[in-house]
Amino acid sequence: MRAHPITGQEFDSPVPPGLGWPGDPADASTPVAHDGADVERLAATASLAEIDARSSVCRACPRLVAWRELVAEEKRAAFLTEPYWGRPVASLGDPEPRLLVVGLAPAAHGANRTGRMFTGDRSGDWIHAALYRAGFSTQPHSVHAGDGLELSGVRIVAPVRCAPPANAPTTEEKHTCAPWLDRELELVAPSLTGILALGGIGWAATLVAARRVGWEVPRRPTPKFGHGAEAQLGTPHGPVRLVGSYHVSQQNTFTGKLTEPMLDAALARAAGIDEPGSDG
Helix, strand or coil: CEECCHHHHECCCCCCCCCCCCCCCCCCCCCCCCCCCHHHHHHHHCCCHHHHHCCCCCCHHHHHHHHHHHHHCCCCHHCCCCCCCCCCCCCCCCCCCEEEECCCCCCCCCHHHHCCCCCCHHHHHHHHHHHHHHHHHHHHCCCCCCCCCCCCCCEHHHHHHHCCCHCCCCHHHHHHHHHHHHHHHHHHHHCCCEEEEEHHHHHHHHHHHHHHHHCCCCCCCCCCCCCEEEEEECCEEEEEEEEEECCCCHHHHCCCCHHHHHHHHHHHHHCCCCCCCCCC
């Protein structure tokens, strides 16, 4: 048994629900998924708030559960004095977004530490600064779950919600986690006009999820990923523009493969704020 770093309560797992972590969407009554069938059942009829809560306590993938909790236990030397979230990370942002940003999975010492999507690492620094420049965020940085950040008009999601070893979830793990994203797409579709997919994996996951929920996706040819690539998806509520961007990984940003102007342009295109008459 150990003491929670915020409340002092004792617990066995790194950060259990309902113990006072800022922004925790779950509490002690939130149902927990223990396998893929549970994920499908719990996601199928959930509201957006319930998706956030239920996905944040999911234990359906044993390898991911073991890894995220090991990382939260051992920590990185630079963060030894800080608490780690050590759980699946819920989506972040507006429940009625016009823009969806799709990544891959939480970083082991980023979102897995802070409990917030794209927060606590260099990748997060890039995407949150871009959202601020585009007018979607109240501040250009995201440090931790209690720092006052608010997003408007945009929501950040991940096809896999646990930090995976080597940043590489298995095909089975992606399949098990998929119902959370599918249900989220259904729920945000009425307000959605654009999607920014970060990296080829985010692009592919978006297309596959869109097909699963019954959206119209071009098939011949299947839209190919590239920076600035575009495809139009058809939803029951109208068209949605999908735009690709190189991922905001350090490998891309440090080498100059992705620059701030490139990211800003892709984000603006996905959001439609580069079009005549747009109010941004």
